[in-house]
Amino acid sequence: MSGIYRVTRRDFLRTAGFGTGAVVFGFAIAPDDLFAAKIPSLREIAHTGLPLGEFVAIKPLSGDLTIFTHRSEMGQGIKSSLAAVLADEMEADWSKVTLRQADADSVKFGVPFPYPEIPGAPAIVRGEDAQFTDSSRSMAAYYMPMRLFGAGIRLVMLRAAAKKWSVPIADLRAEQQRVFHDGSGRSIAYNHLLLEARDIPLPNTDEAYAALKKPEQWRYIGKETMPFNDAKDMVTGKAIYGADVNVGRGMLTAMIVRCPVANGKLLSFDATAAMAVPGVRFVERVLPDNFPYTGGVGANFVPHDGVAVIADNTWAALRGRRALSPTVKWDLGPNASYDSDAFRAELQESTSKPGKVVRWRGDVVGGADIKADYYVPHLAQTPMEPPAAIARYDNGKWEIWSPTQGPELAQHYIGLAMLEPDPVKGLLWLVTEPDELRDCERPSQRAFNEALSQMMSVPVSKLFELRDALKKKVRDNVQVHVTLLGGGFGRKSNPDYAMEAAFLARNHPGVPIRVQWTREDDVQFSFYNAAAYEHFEAGIGANGLPTSLLQRSAFTSFFATIFPPPSPAFPPALNDIFAKARAAFHNGGEYLYGSAIERAQGLEDNPYDIPNMRIENSPAPNHIRCGWMRSVANIYHAFGLCSFADEMARAADRDPKDYLLDLIGQGHMFTEKDLRENEHVPCYDNNLFPIDRQMRSIGGQEKEILPGFPPDTRRLRACVERVAQMSGWDPAKKGRLGKGRGLGIAAHRSFLSYVALVVDVSLNDANELTINEVWAAFDCGRVVNPDRVRAQMEGGILYGLSLALLGEITVKGGAVQQTNFDDYPVFRIHQTPKRITSEFVPPSKAVVDSYPGTEVPPTGVGEPPTAAVAPALANAIVAAGGPRIREIPFRHKIVVL
């Protein structure tokens, strides 16, 4: 009996207990599901190939393999990289591999891993997070699952051949999709073993672990041979992005006039002029008139209110929208008073007073010897591909094609908007068993579960049933296909644009509707990175190093956008349930303050070894949609922190690199207990990963469930030392650089990885800046795909240079003032430094020896380079004799050609 082709819902895990042993490739097989599982017929196998779990199917005649990737491809190469990790371990023949992007499917992919049979095992990936391609965690979360999955398939093939030939498995080896018996000289292709493989008992997780290749046996992992299959289509114009999908004849294209102010409402419009444009078919409001508003500026990712012009082609839709636009009247609502200049002053005021203490050690007392404030405005991601999505509705079901970072997230929120728009009932989605969470997260989850149970007048136990039924309803009725993303950078985590398509499609059953955003739409209706203000004070000791540090940060939490903030317009019970939902969701905190995720991005994990530290989060309200942009809260936290380090060094007349090393100290690894007891950070969000190694007793043996991913300032220090060598920092410091030239340094840990940058700039008498060169030293643990990691370093650094020099979204009257790349400029090729050099810094022997796990696993790559750029650049400008720049964009202080 085989279960290779059958995986089951994680819901099973709660009821089945453990010890079934029937675990393969990271997925659990329930005994009852095994019996229920349909063994595919030979006809089915011949037609579609034998599915080997959820990620691989193999064709019996040709041996052609299809490998699915469940994480979204947006330029990081993950579609090829994860598949190649699997292919390496299974000994696939890459020339036979076709890659496919998986649809949204939290049933297939939302399983905790590994050892899923253990109740309460920590899950890196929960619910929508399994496919949610954010926070630079694809490889960190799926490297080991993909390896085990591939090794398990190889083991099945070896067993099948052993059975076929009646030889011991120890005499067999697998290579490039064939099994060899060297003793007899026989060999056989995997695809000729499928009849035997169909009946092979599943390897359990322990067996898959034992079957893993040794690193020296890898063909792709960690090698320059790592493939990037999409590149060919990308350079020939064949790659399919959101607007490129051919869904057959009859598709209409929609352009939308949106309310310029978040949470404003439509009053009226006149369709006459738009309808007169040739090719325009329909003019209609996007949201249903009775759609229940929640009062949040982007709560549940519901789009801005808007009126759509639906036409035969994009040009007709554009012209129709132009004709419609002047006729649309809005009730702009309370956010129409939002002004980003006034808000900056409000943030400054907020950080001038004591905030909520989020971390402390020792005692910060007495006056400050040095103080500084830093400001980062709203920023828009502007991926090259503006948002676009296609939806088709028929017989109560939606089919969506979308370039989305969150396939299940899109499915979830589109499903709720279409099928269960009541905002309270929609909260059922967030009901979670407290046992699945960390201890420190359980009280808020319990409080939410209980409040919802009271509000809905059902017992808590019933909530889980209702949740499962709701999720099933959504999954059964909303299908989300994922296209290539023409860049994401966090913008495409938000499914508002696909939701627009879903709303419009419902009005036109059977007709595919493509919603196409313009660049103006993209700039004006983003989910912006929060505007933030950072305030620092330090007491300096006799040796020039700080004895005390106060760090205060005010920023609008992105959770203030997703969850409706308290409103006098709501009944108290509604305000209460939304507040409890937010507090429970990923430790999301309370309104006016940041979530655990944001606090963990450069606040609670300040890496400096200063005896007295107090880190505070100051309040900030919300008037505009805030979301995620590559590196997110690290952008403003690292800008402040790494600039202030340089300011302290200069105040002490010290070399900034030497001073930075002194600030970090010799470094050490933080355990969860250290953070809790010594740093008073009760519930640190480690990018969802455990800080400490997770062990469990399995069959009487203590086994590693997951390695730890602890913050370790030794690794940060090593990156600083390495980048100083790479850049020739010490000789440069001794005067090799001429007048008007300078080096700046910054180092930051984010998304579990460590980066140190040196930027070399020139500043001429006209205050014109040239960025000569950038060096990066990077520790992301195991480097799985060296070329794509280097590409992400190059791209992440340029993204950081762009936002630091040029990035600024301003708001007047509640409306974003910028429109396109002329007034929201981004980095271009002539501004790019002559050379960007990246090196990997392998964890030192001391780190490896003390590592809480069997190996130092791969960690984040896409975002970590970005946050350290702005401070390194600011510090370089000072070194070149320029001004100390404490606000983004730098183009307000220096000339960027």
Add this chain to the structure above:
Amino acid sequence: MPVFQLHVNGRMHTINVDGNMPLLWVLRDVLGLTGTKFGCGVAQCGACTVHLNGRAIRSCVTDVGVAALGEVTTIEGLSSDGNHPCQRAWLDLQVPQCGFCQPGQIMTASALLAANSNPTDEAIDAAMRGNICRCGTYPRIRDAVRKAAGGQTS
């Protein structure tokens, strides 16, 4: 509506559209040539770059009526099977990340090399500065243009 004879990639198409419909939307929506991308609509980003009589133009601001006077080449027609020197160099150096801007980058670069077979670094930057890449592939684009020109990469 007027009828146009439009030469695209060596083929003649008879199309019946508004004369000021931008070439971009004719290519994408009428002819189904989706390799040419929409990035900004105002000639700021270069994602829509195609060749008109061998010169790089922004198809988002070029009326189809104007394009009908010449020969249009899109990324689909740049080479028979992706073997243009730029495409080969782009693959050799693994230039693309998300890939969305690369058809436009390659069309601009190929027009540059057709006009100047050995461009200086300054000439490369000058020609390519109208093409935005948000993934930050600029260093590799520079190298790929040099490589396609037969020169050394840095």
